[in-house]
Amino acid sequence: MFIIKDFELAGRIGILKTNRGIIETPAFFPVIDPLKQDVGIKEIEEMGFNQIITNAYLSYKRFGEKVISEGIHEVLGFDKVIMTDSGAYQVLKYGSIDVNQETVMNFEKAIGSDIAVILDKPTGDTDLKEAEESVEETLKNAYDAVKLKDDKTIWVLPIQGGKYLNLVEKSARESSNLPFEMFAIGSPTVFLEKYGYNLIIDMIATAKKYLPPEKPLHLFGGGHPLIFPFAIAMGVDTFDSASYELYAKDDRYITDYGTEKLEDLEYFPCNCPVCSKYTPKDLMEMDVKERRKLLSIHNLYAIKKSINRTKQAIREGRLWEFLVEISRYRPEAQSALRSLSKHIKYMDRFNPKYKGNPRGLKFYGIENTWNPRIINYKSWVLTKYEIKGKDGIIMKPYRGCKKEDIKNMNLIYYAPYLGLIPYEICGLYPTAQFHYVNPIPKEVENELVNTIRAFIIKNRQNKIIKVFADKNILFSYSVGIEAEKLGVEVLWS
Ligand SMILES: [Zn+2]
Numbered sequence: 001m002f003i004i005k006d007f008e009l010a011g012r013i014g015i016l017k018t019n020r021g022i023i024e025t026p027a028f029f030p031v032i033d034p035l036k037q038d039v040g041i042k043e044i045e046e047m048g049f050n051q052i053i054t055n056a057y058l059s060y061k062r063f064g065e066k067v068i069s070e071g072i073h074e075v076l077g078f079d080k081v082i083m084t085d086s087g088a089y090q091v092l093k094y095g096s097i098d099v100n101q102e103t104v105m106n107f108e109k110a111i112g113s114d115i116a117v118i119l120d121k122p123t124g125d126t127d128l129k130e131a132e133e134s135v136e137e138t139l140k141n142a143y144d145a146v147k148l149k150d151d152k153t154i155w156v157l158p159i160q161g162g163k164y165l166n167l168v169e170k171s172a173r174e175s176s177n178l179p180f181e182m183f184a185i186g187s188p189t190v191f192l193e194k195y196g197y198n199l200i201i202d203m204i205a206t207a208k209k210y211l212p213p214e215k216p217l218h219l220f221g222g223g224h225p226l227i228f229p230f231a232i233a234m235g236v237d238t239f240d241s242a243s244y245e246l247y248a249k250d251d252r253y254i255t256d257y258g259t260e261k262l263e264d265l266e267y268f269p270c271n272c273p274v275c276s277k278y279t280p281k282d283l284m285e286m287d288v289k290e291r292r293k294l295l296s297i298h299n300l301y302a303i304k305k306s307i308n309r310t311k312q313a314i315r316e317g318r319l320w321e322f323l324v325e326i327s328r329y330r331p332e333a334q335s336a337l338r339s340l341s342k343h344i345k346y347m348d349r350f351n352p353k354y355k356g357n358p359r360g361l362k363f364y365g366i367e368n369t370w371n372p373r374i375i376n377y378k379s380w381v382l383t384k385y386e387i388k389g390k391d392g393i394i395m396k397p398y399r400g401c402k403k404e405d406i407k408n409m410n411l412i413y414y415a416p417y418l419g420l421i422p423y424e425i426c427g428l429y430p431t432a433q434f435h436y437v438n439p440i441p442k443e444v445e446n447e448l449v450n451t452i453r454a455f456i457i458k459n460r461q462n463k464i465i466k467v468f469a470d471k472n473i474l475f476s477y478s479v480g481i482e483a484e485k486l487g488v489e490v491l492w493s
Pocket of ligand 1: 271272274275276301
């Protein structure tokens with residue numbers, strides 16, 4: 001049902017097989033409100049969305065018995081994959097609605113939903129006691145749902161617990177034993193608004209650690225362009241949101257890194273059909289309904305672009321670099337990257353050791369060194385690299401890999417970001433054509449000095465060490481001073 005084609009960090013490109021055809025993940029499901037919709041479903045399909053999500057409860061309210069006799073695809077006029085949310089949002093909004101698991105699931109089966117969410121009790125932003133209750137109730141519902149499932153539909157079990165990560169853990173642990181085809185993280189919209197990305201990343205990470213990795217994971221309400229790359233890196237496969245319309249209603253325009261007020265824009269930084277044809281001024285002068293529609297269309301293109309860029313970064317094996325790149329545009333993204341870096345170990349479990357044709361690495365800041373491949377490389381050199389030359393070790397500042405007559409000595413270069421580069425592996429990934437900009441940040445220089453210190457302390461008992469240092473290169477100067485402090489011979493130039 002779900003085939004993973006490629007991995008990078010904990011992110012993946014997969015194929016999800018549904019009753020109505022396949023979806024390539026990561027994928028975004030635009031939320032369709034059957035009661036009011038600015039952009040037509042046909043237009044959404046023409047933009048290349050092969051999947052949508054709608055609310056089972058609202059579609060019954062809108063179409064009544066017709067949706068049961070004709071099916072959801074027919075009444076919405078969409079022949080591709082339709083996911084239905086059980087109506088959980090209504091539960092969150094209006095308290096308990098008068099339905100039970102059996103009514104909801106039978107309804108979702110009857111209307112022909114391809115991916116259906118069971119009736120759950122979203123945690124929301126609430127106190128501990130209520131959060132505990134929502135976890136218990138959703139689990140209880142899940143056990144009931146197991147008996148009601150059919151094999152045609154992909155049934156989705158939401159993980160609850162909200163901001164209480166121990167509850168998310170409990171919910172995910174117990175849910176992982178249940179035979180559901182797909183899992184979801186419940187109701188993060190409120191959290192994103194209130195707590196930023198850190199909490200959501202921690203919620204995803206907590207759930208992922210206990211859920212079976214071979215099953216797809218959905219994130220409810222993830223519609224901000226910045227959430228996609230970070231959530232995908234952590235292993236989220238599908239998203240849904242009404243953000244494209246909600247932002248449009250507020251005259252907000254999605255960019256690569258956030259949203260802008262339409263009135264603040266003089267030019268559109270985008271080439272989608274809307275932005276190619278109109279200027280911000282044209283839109284401002286339009287009738288409200290038309291403006292909302294066009295803004296919604298652009299917003300959907302922007303979401304699609306963000307997901308595609310992330311997918312391309314997965315294919316190229318440079319997802320971490322992509323995250324670092326976007327983290328430099330906004331403080332929220334910077335903090336999202338820091339949150340993500342707490343889960344490097346988890347991501348490294350799935351990250352391929354090598355990926356075909358890696359491009360030269362570019363280093364801009366310390367964040368680039370949190371890339372699991374760089375962490376692994378550095379730890380390998382420090383703990384596993386075997387020093388064979390019997391006459392000792394020469395350490396030189398890296399200026400490229402040069403053939404040198406070193407006889408029985410070991411030549412090891414030192415460089416910011418990568419730390420130590422043994423001569424024998426100089427030029428191999430990740431030491432092939434790496435670039436960094438000057439000046440080097442102080443924290444990167446400190447890290448290099450720490451690495452040198454650890455290496456000297458480890459090896460000075462058995463080997464004679466000579467360090468070459470250049471007074472005119474700041475990082476080399478600091479290394480030389482440190483080596484002298486440790487009583488190692490330093491040859492200055
Ligand atoms: Zn556009």
